Amino acid sequence: MPVHVCPVCGARHVVSSVLHQLAYRRSLTCSPSCKATFGQRVRRRILAEMAESAERRRVSDHHPDSED
Numbered sequence: 001m002p003v004h005v006c007p008v009c010g011a012r013h014v015v016s017s018v019l020h021q022l023a024y025r026r027s028l029t030c031s032p033s034c035k036a037t038f039g040q041r042v043r044r045r046i047l048a049e050m051a052e053s054a055e056r057r058r059v060s061d062h063h064p065d066s067e068d
């Protein structure tokens with residue numbers, strides 16, 4: 001049985017072969033609470049990246065030396 005390291009709490013845990021294949025190369029979380037935490041982190045990161053790229057776009061739109 002494959003062993004995964006939880007990306008949230010770092011615990012090593014055994015994953016069923018089926019789930020391991022479904023996860024491809026990603027590490028699976030060890031419990032439903034870690035899974036929920038992980039989902040929140042991913043969502044926050046995506047939102048932060050979206051805000052950052054929107055900010056970059058806004059700044060470059062107002063940049064006088066834009067080479068478009």
Ligand SMILES: [Zn+2]
Nearest residue numbers: 006009030034
């Ligand atoms: Zn965990």
